[in-house]
Amino acid sequence: MLTDRRPRVSIAHLPTPLEPLPRLTAHLGGPRLWVKRDDQTGLATGGNKTRKLEFLVAHALARGADTLITCGAAQSNHARQTAAAAAKFGLACTLVLRGEEPPQTQGNLLLDRWLGAKVVWTGDAPLVERLEEVTEELRADGRRPYVVPYGGSNPVGATGYVAAMEELLAQCARQGLHFDRIVLASSSGGTQAGLAVGARALGYAGRIMGISVDPKADALRHTLAGLATATAKHLELRPSFAPEDFAVEDGYLGGGYAVVGELEREAIHLVASTEGLLLDPVYTGRAFGGLLDLIRRGVFSPEERVLFWHTGGIAGLFARPDLV
Ligand SMILES: *Cc1c(COP(=O)(O)O)cnc(C)c1O
Numbered sequence: 456m457l458t459d460r461r462p463r464v465s466i467a468h469l470p471t472p473l474e475p476l477p478r479l480t481a482h483l484g485g486p487r488l489w490v491k492r493d494d495q496t497g498l499a500t501g502g503n504k505t506r507k508l509e510f511l512v513a514h515a516l517a518r519g520a521d522t523l524i525t526c527g528a529a530q531s532n533h534a535r536q537t538a539a540a541a542a543k544f545g546l547a548c549t550l551v552l553r554g555e556e557p558p559q560t561q562g563n564l565l566l567d568r569w570l571g572a573k574v575v576w577t578g579d580a581p582l583v584e585r586l587e588e589v590t591e592e593l594r595a596d597g598r599r600p601y602v603v604p605y606g607g608s609n610p611v612g613a614t615g616y617v618a619a620m621e622e623l624l625a626q627c628a629r630q631g632l633h634f635d636r637i638v639l640a641s642s643s644g645g646t647q648a649g650l651a652v653g654a655r656a657l658g659y660a661g662r663i664m665g666i667s668v669d670p671k672a673d674a675l676r677h678t679l680a681g682l683a684t685a686t687a688k689h690l691e692l693r694p695s696f697a698p699e700d701f702a703v704e705d706g707y708l709g710g711g712y713a714v715v716g717e718l719e720r721e722a723i724h725l726v727a728s729t730e731g732l733l734l735d736p737v738y739t740g741r742a743f744g745g746l747l748d749l750i751r752r753g754v755f756s757p758e759e760r761v762l763f764w765h766t767g768g769i770a771g772l773f774a775r776p777d778l779v
Contacts, residue, residue, distance in 0.1 A: 457656055457690055458618045461611075462513035466540055467505045468497035470622045473630070478729045483750055485757025489634065490732065491623060494767040499539035499566055502532045502767025503646050506615030507539040508608035514611050517542065522593055526551040526577075526586040528713060532739065532768045533606050535563040538572035549593065549600070551586045562774025606643025610689035613682055616649020617656070617690060623762075624657055634661050636755070639764035640742035641665030641675060641703065647764060648682040651701065655687075655694050664702040666742040667676035669712040671703035679703070695716075707745040711777040713737045715778055718744035723778075729759075735768025737777050742766075 472495060476488040488669060496505035515523060523541040527534040527550070534550045541548035550572045552564075552752060560568060567574060577585040583605065593600040604612070627633060641647045647665040667675050676698035683696040709716045719740035726732050734740045746763060755761060 456618065457653065457692070458510075458614050458694060460617075461614055461690070462511045462517055463509050464516070464544065466498055466509050466512070466543065466580055468495065471495050473623070473632075476625050476730050476732070479726065481724075482729055485534050485745075486750065486755040486759040486761045489760065491764045493619070494769055495732070496535050496766045496767065498543075498571060500535070500767075500770045501615075502699045502769075504533045504536040504537055504607050504767075505540070506619055507612035507645055508603075508615070510611050510614045511603050511607055512540050512544055514554040515546070515601035515603075516565055520546065520599050522547040522549060522598045522600040523603055524549040524551070524584050524586065524590055524600045524683060525603040526553075526605055528553050528772050529557055529564045530713065530731055530774050531718055532563055532735070532738075532771065534572070535566045535570070535770060537603050537607070538567050538570040541572070547598070549575060549589060551575045551577060551582065551589050553577050553582050556592070560774070563770045563775070566770055569616055571620045573640060575717030576630065587676045608629050608643035608648070610682070610686040613645040613649035613686040614690065616646050617686065618732050620650045620653025620659065624659060633760065634762040635759045636653055636661055637663045637764055638742065638746050639663070639665060640668050640738040640766050641679075642668040642670070642677045642738065644675060644682050646764075647701065648679050649688055650764075651679065651683045651696065651700070652686050652692065652694070655696075656692050662702055664704060666707060666745040667705040668741050669708065669764055670705070671708075672703040673698070673704070675703050676701045704749070706750070707741055709741070715740070715775065718748070720778055722747055723772075732765075733772060734765075736778060737771055738764055738768050742760060
């Protein structure tokens with residue numbers, strides 16, 4: 456395997472299922488839609504960060520860390536999965552979350568509490584600056600913190616998605632399947648960058664399309680190029696990547712990060728009511744909403760096979776009872 460030489464702990468339930476969406480495909484009149492179920496990675500309601508954490512936690516343990524610290528939004532799926540991974544390996548966990556403590560403890564934040572994480576709110580302070588300060592405070596207290604970057608997106612974390620691409624292609628080979636396109640929600644970039652490195656190394660010929668959840672396309676393409684190049688290097692692979700190597704769609708940013716509009720509501724409702732499959736309000740709802748729009752605009756031919764890579768986030772649904 457491409458990632459064999461990298462230290463890894465076992466957390467995720469792998470391989471995640473690969474499933475067709477026949478009722479939705481019929482409803483839309485094509486393309487032929489499938490889903491890769493990384494919402495089922497198994498760690499405290501699952502999600503894509505679990506694959507990254509298999510490599511990040513191994514790195515933290517190798518360095519003798521006793522605490523994981525990371526940052527994110529109040530409803531961060533990444534923070535919740537980091538808290539769960541810390542608990543599983545007997546590490547303490549500090550989460551630096553943006554803004555003020557909300558009046559209700561629900562969704563991911565509720566799970567952060569059950570998982571025993573300590574939560575620090577940034578107030579008005581910039582997220583990463585506050586993360587650095589709190590890390591220093593932990594050191595001053597005699598702890599050995601390991602900083603998991605925002606979204607788990609550095610070469611160590613993105614390695615999880617290089618392995619995921621290898622997993623998908625092995626599943627496809629076993630089942631005699633091929634996907635013309637892979638569509639996913641993209642934000643801090645580790646997922647899409649890792650998939651791109653795996654795709655290049657293994658000769659996957661289809662196209663990987665990231666639907667941006669918050670960055671503008673230009674900014675995200677630059678992030679992806681840097682991260683994919685660094686990840687390839689981390690794995691002692693040759694390729695380097697340019698921004699033009701990445702397909703990113705930023706037409707669905709709506710009112711901004713975590714502002715849920717009709718696009719997301721319609722997608723969540725349609726997919727749940729035709730397939731019994733849950734999407735989340737912030738990431739996969741937006742990405743699937745974008746995919747539905749692209750389908751309706753005729754971007755795909757009816758015979759094409761399109762794989763939606765479900766990146767999780769289900770716990771976030773329980774923080775938004777107002778959306779139903
Ligand atoms: C973090 C997250 C993403 C985005 O993944 P990146 O690697 O940050 O681009 C997508 N979907 C869900 C549910 C997430 O939690």
